Amino acid sequence: MKTIALTNQKGGVGKTTTTINVGAGLAKLGKKVLLVDLDPQANLTYSLRMHSHRLDKTIYHALRGIAKAEEVIINHNGFDFMPSSLELSGAELELASEPARERLLKDVIDQIKEEDYDYVLIDCPPNLGLLTLNAFTAVNDIFIVLQSEYLALHGLSKLLDLVKVVNQRLNSDLRVGGIICTLYDGRKNLNKEVVGHIKDYFGPKVFNTIIRDNVALAEAPSHHKTIFEYDGNSHGAKDYLALAKEIKNGH
Numbered sequence: 001m002k003t004i005a006l007t008n009q010k011g012g013v014g015k016t017t018t019t020i021n022v023g024a025g026l027a028k029l030g031k032k033v034l035l036v037d038l039d040p041q042a043n044l045t046y047s048l049r050m051h052s053h054r055l056d057k058t059i060y061h062a063l064r065g066i067a068k069a070e071e072v073i074i075n076h077n078g079f080d081f082m083p084s085s086l087e088l089s090g091a092e093l094e095l096a097s098e099p100a101r102e103r104l105l106k107d108v109i110d111q112i113k114e115e116d117y118d119y120v121l122i123d124c125p126p127n128l129g130l131l132t133l134n135a136f137t138a139v140n141d142i143f144i145v146l147q148s149e150y151l152a153l154h155g156l157s158k159l160l161d162l163v164k165v166v167n168q169r170l171n172s173d174l175r176v177g178g179i180i181c182t183l184y185d186g187r188k189n190l191n192k193e194v195v196g197h198i199k200d201y202f203g204p205k206v207f208n209t210i211i212r213d214n215v216a217l218a219e220a221p222s223h224h225k226t227i228f229e230y231d232g233n234s235h236g237a238k239d240y241l242a243l244a245k246e247i248k249n250g251h
């Protein structure tokens with residue numbers, strides 16, 4: 001079972017879109033996939049199911065130890081996910097006083113049987129707070145999601161510092177396993193330049209597949225669909241399937 005956190009403290013760079021569609025892509029390739037929505041905004045959850053459908057058990061309850069991991073899991077056409085809810089926004093404060101508060105997600109993941117999933121992908125919130133710390137403590141790899149825009153690398157040293165600290169103190173397995181460039185517009189010279197900078201900085205860690213800016217990717221969530229369900233012929237579907245193949249082949 002590979003555990004991967006998709007992260008960047010910058011908002012709106014494509015973390016949630018990538019978690020859903022890489023997950024769905026890996027599922028298409030025959031892998032058993034679990035997604036974890038670790039963001040109080042619950043964008044991943046709302047992108048896959050109707051708002052109106054009330055959830056009484058979410059990742060929040062699992063983190064608090066009120067629900068077992070298996071009770072929280074929902075199936076979506078080929079893969080599973082653990083939903084989030086707004087309640088999680090209060091969790092940072094509530095959980096701050098718990099003993100071993102940075103290991104709560106690890107305890108949840110440890111309840112999942114190794115053989116049940118090939119990949120567990122965690123969608124992180126856009127900050128470096130307690131929830132992200134929990135993600136970094138629970139996984140083997142982080143994938144950093146970068147928008148192919150000006151300032152893509154700005155502020156990244158803070159994230160990399162956190163990886164170092166977690167690596168030394170909490171999780172010696174943690175490593176930066178990959179860099180994913182998203183929202184790429186080939187008509188913009190600046191985008192090409194930025195991807196060049198990212199490759200100079202991270203070298204072979206950067207996945208070859210660059211996710212293009214594609215309107216279908218922005219439309220799919222309002223239909224509660226992955227890109228493969230919404231428009232299997234779109235650039236978005238092609239890019240995310242190619243990325244899933246790269247990940248499956250060990251990058």
Ligand SMILES: Nc1ncnc2c1ncn2[C@@H]1O[C@H](COP(=O)(O)OP(=O)(O)OP(=O)(O)O)[C@@H](O)[C@H]1O
Pocket residue numbers: 010011012013014015016017018039041043124125126182183184211212213214215217218219221
């Ligand atoms: N490749 C793409 N092409 C077009 N639109 C995209 C693409 N990737 C993401 N989007 C859209 O951009 C917005 C931000 O994407 P997303 O929610 O995945 O980012 P995020 O990093 O998870 O944001 P947050 O930090 O708020 O959690 C969304 O409206 C999404 O639908």
Ligand SMILES: [Mg+2]
Pocket residue numbers: 015016017039043044123124
């Ligand atoms: Mg998100």
